[in-house]
Amino acid sequence: MKKINSRPASLKEAPFHYCPGCGHSIVHRLVAEVIDEMKLREKSICSLGVGCAVVAYKYFDVDTVEAPHGRAAAVATGIKRVRPENIVFTYQGDGDLAAIGTAETLHAANRGELITVIFINNAVYGMTGGQMAPTSLVGQKTTTSPAGRNPLKEGYPLKFSEVLALLGGSSYLERVAVNNPANIRKAKKAIAKAFQHQKKKSGFSVVEILSPCPTNWRMSSVESCRWIDEVMTKVYPLGVIKEKKC
Amino acid sequence: MKGTIHIKQELCKGCSLCMEFCPKGSISLSKKLNLKGYFLAEFDDKKGCTGCATCALMCPEIAIEVYRG
Numbered sequence: 262m263k264k265i266n267s268r269p270a271s272l273k274e275a276p277f278h279y280c281p282g283c284g285h286s287i288v289h290r291l292v293a294e295v296i297d298e299m300k301l302r303e304k305s306i307c308s309l310g311v312g313c314a315v316v317a318y319k320y321f322d323v324d325t326v327e328a329p330h331g332r333a334a335a336v337a338t339g340i341k342r343v344r345p346e347n348i349v350f351t352y353q354g355d356g357d358l359a360a361i362g363t364a365e366t367l368h369a370a371n372r373g374e375l376i377t378v379i380f381i382n383n384a385v386y387g388m389t390g391g392q393m394a395p396t397s398l399v400g401q402k403t404t405t406s407p408a409g410r411n412p413l414k415e416g417y418p419l420k421f422s423e424v425l426a427l428l429g430g431s432s433y434l435e436r437v438a439v440n441n442p443a444n445i446r447k448a449k450k451a452i453a454k455a456f457q458h459q460k461k462k463s464g465f466s467v468v469e470i471l472s473p474c475p476t477n478w479r480m481s482s483v484e485s486c487r488w489i490d491e492v493m494t495k496v497y498p499l500g501v502i503k504e505k506k507c
Numbered sequence: 508m509k510g511t512i513h514i515k516q517e518l519c520k521g522c523s524l525c526m527e528f529c530p531k532g533s534i535s536l537s538k539k540l541n542l543k544g545y546f547l548a549e550f551d552d553k554k555g556c557t558g559c560a561t562c563a564l565m566c567p568e569i570a571i572e573v574y575r576g
């Protein structure tokens with residue numbers, strides 16, 4: 262019998278430290294597979310956000326820079342401007358990108374920086390213990406909204422990709438999920454497409470990935486995958502949000 | 508098509524995603540623990556395997572090797 266799958270070359274051998282069933286692990290594999298398949302390993306530079314994936318440099322076997330919390334798009338901007346021949350991407354959570362990093366992300370998109378943002382939306386601050394994020398759903402129970410998010414006090418789930426789509430500089434935005442086999446295949450295609458947009462210099466690209474955080478959602482891994490289908494995608498619909506011709 | 512899988516015990520975290528999506532129902536959670544203290548996924552050859560690799564696609568830990576032949 263012949264082996265038909267293997268660990269992507271762009272991932273180091275280190276076992277992931279993420280919790281059982283965490284979406285970060287799945288997305289790391291997809292990003293590394295795309296880098297392998299597009300032969301970008303020697304060309305890619307990753308600007309890492311702060312969150313559970315703050316140590317993703319232990320896993321991605323490409324050059325990485327650790328950005329201050331929320332500033333991954335600003336750091337990526339600098340790298341891409343001095344090294345336009347490289348493929349530069351950020352890897353950020355929703356707390357990193359849509360809270361403390363709001364200004365940096367929005368202005369990088371508006372300037373049409375030729376970078377790709379891998380945006381992990383798990384609707385909480387994972388690393389720090391499951392606090393409410395701007396992306397948390399109405400009624401979602403978190404450690405800082407034990408009775409559920411109340412929109413009258415705490416506002417509404419921030420649809421950051423839809424906001425970025427309004428800006429002239431953004432070229433490709435797609436929302437995907439990693440909660441079942443079909444969605445995982447689509448997520449990989451979206452990552453490849455975003456890198457294509459960057460190669461063709463068409464503008465700022467984002468892949469938003471609805472990603473299970475079983476630990477802070479206080480669900481099993483399987484329940485988390487169902488919750489994405491049954492609840493999360495009703496607020497954050499999957500699909501292409503914007504695509505310029507490139 | 509006939510297939511089989513090998514689960515790397517030291518990488519498995521017992522998350523159950525492989526079992527949930529295996530079309531043959533060939534994987535289950537065993538009572539065995541690995542060194543990290545996770546219950547291990549266990550493959551049962553008798554239930555059959557098509558080599559579809561759905562389990563490997565779902566496995567966050569890249570713990571599953573799929574063979575076809």
Ligand SMILES: Cc1ncc(C[n+]2csc(CCOP(=O)(O)OP(=O)(O)O)c2C)c(N)n1
Binds near residue numbers: 312354357
């Ligand atoms: C300047 C600063 N403020 C706050 C923190 C604490 N902090 C660490 S990670 C994090 C949020 C992480 O959430 P998210 O970006 O959603 O990533 P996840 O852990 O869910 O993947 C915060 C607030 C910090 N490290 N630096």
Ligand code: SF4
Binds near residue numbers: 313383477
């Ligand atoms: S806390 Fe959530 S996001 Fe962080 S590693 Fe665990 S499951 Fe993943």
Ligand code: SF4
Binds near residue numbers: 531
């Ligand atoms: S390869 Fe397919 S049939 Fe075989 S164990 Fe994995 S999911 Fe089940």
Ligand code: SF4
Binds near residue numbers: 518569570571
């Ligand atoms: S999906 Fe992977 S980590 Fe999860 S139980 Fe199956 S083999 Fe173990």
